[in-house]
Amino acid sequence: MTRSGTRAFVKAVSTAQNADTPGLHRREIAVCSQLPVSRHVPRLVGSVDDGDWVALVLEDVPGRNPQVPRVRNEVDNVLQALSHLSTTLAASPPIGLPRAADDLAASLDGWRRVADDPPADLPIWVTERLADLVALADAGVRALDGDSTVHTDLRADSIRIPTLREFQRVHGHAALRWLRRRLR
Numbered sequence: 001m002t003r004s005g006t007r008a009f010v011k012a013v014s015t016a017q018n019a020d021t022p023g024l025h026r027r028e029i030a031v032c033s034q035l036p037v038s039r040h041v042p043r044l045v046g047s048v049d050d051g052d053w054v055a056l057v058l059e060d061v062p063g064r065n066p067q068v069p070r071v072r073n074e075v076d077n078v079l080q081a082l083s084h085l086s087t088t089l090a091a092s093p094p095i096g097l098p099r100a101a102d103d104l105a106a107s108l109d110g111w112r113r114v115a116d117d118p119p120a121d122l123p124i125w126v127t128e129r130l131a132d133l134v135a136l137a138d139a140g141v142r143a144l145d146g147d148s149t150v151h152t153d154l155r156a157d158s159i160r161i162p163t164l165r166e167f168q169r170v171h172g173h174a175a176l177r178w179l180r181r182r183l184r
Helices: 021-032 072-091 100-104 110-116 124-143 164-183
Strands: 008-013 044-049 054-059
Touching: 008 021, 021 044, 021 054, 100 124, 110 124
Parallel strands: none
Antiparallel strands: 008 054, 044 054
């Protein structure tokens, strides 16, 4: 909470906590600074990078994390929001992002590494299916190839489900207009 009463979400890390995460934060700052203003995307308020510590400050998004186990309507709403974001980004994609297939290929080649140098204690069920597992992983990388912007860090802790109060705040005026038209 700031002095003015504004809420924000802050992510900060240094190389002492994790040598790789500051680079991920720098990339997130670069991407967030290019995203269009949308109710589906928190605005980047600011960032600090002193070479060791990297922090980004994002607009606070009211709501809660998704329920566990997952609830169908929440999943549908998240997919709808992602579809809207995809359409928005198609018109004005962020510049300088790596292609998802190139960026994730090394992370998705685990089965190929196992096939190239199988450990002696590899379970039989893996040995019997290793060629299929390699083929599925390769197909996954090929499926990532395209010209759409892809969110590659979508997790439950980065999703906010609007509360009823937030839904009413955002959608209330439209609902009132609809209701007034129906009552005439």
